[in-house]
Amino acid sequence: MKDFRLYAITGETFHPGRGLVEVMEEAIQGGADIIQLRDKTSSREELLRKAKELRELTRQYNVTFIVNDHVDIAMEVDADGIHLGQGDMALSEARQIVGDKIIGISTHAIEEALLAEEQGADYIGVGPIYATNTKPDAVAPVSLSYVREVASRISIPFVAIGGIKLSNVDEVIIAGATRVCAISEIVGSSDVAGTCRAFIEKLEGSK
Structure with a gap:
């Protein structure tokens, strides 16, 4: 898979009155280089429509497109890959x-991270780092110590996720993360592209 720094996930409840594609395009223009469609409430028909629109957008900008959970939707729109949680499909x-599409796995403990790496995951999510309100069923925060552990023991790419904001991302980077994911901080921003650029600047400043 192409390497990435800023991973943006859809969260339509955070931008009422603004279209999904419009907001995600602004994120891409600001530097988000991997986009995930995550939607737990829409019908399959609606989900497919959104996936097709985002597939078209991500092709236009040559950024990676991931679908959360719905392997069938990902295959139907020829997404670049899928992302699975611990309770999803094996x-x-x-x-x-x-096949050779990207598979990302959410992990909340080093045992899960090691297993995902051993089983052939292309990347893992590491989190939630902080308490988050984007997932009603989110597990308890894993803290920065898990980031440090993954950075020292895992060789596949990992992305820190969960409650990450411009105000706390520096400490996530210091702990060893070179890729971060944000949802509400990005899509809920009044300046989506500017927020993404600010994240990129912080990630680049850590090199």
Whole structure:
């Protein structure tokens, strides 16, 4: 997979009155280089429509497009990959369906991270670093110590996620993260592109 720094996930409840594609395009223009469609409430028909629109957008900008959970939707729109949580389809089963497409796995403990790496995940999510209101069923925060542990023990790419904002991302980077994901901080911003640029500047400043 292409490397990335800033991972943006859809969160339409954070931008009422603004269109999904419009907001995600602004994120891409600000430097987000991987986009994930995550939608737990829409019908399959609606989800497919959104996936098609985002697939078209991400192709236009040549950024990676990931679909959360819905392997069938990802395959139908030819997404670049899928992202699975710990309670979703097994990685081995997903690999049989998606072939060489990207598979990302959410992890909340080093055992899960090591297993995902061993089973062939292309990248892992590490979090939630801080308390987050973007997922009603989110697990307890894993803290920065988990970031440090993953940075020292895992060789595949990892992205820090969960409650990350411009005000706290510096400490996440110091802990060892070179890739971060934000949802509400990006899509809920009055200046989506500017917020993304600010994240990129912080990530680049850490090199």
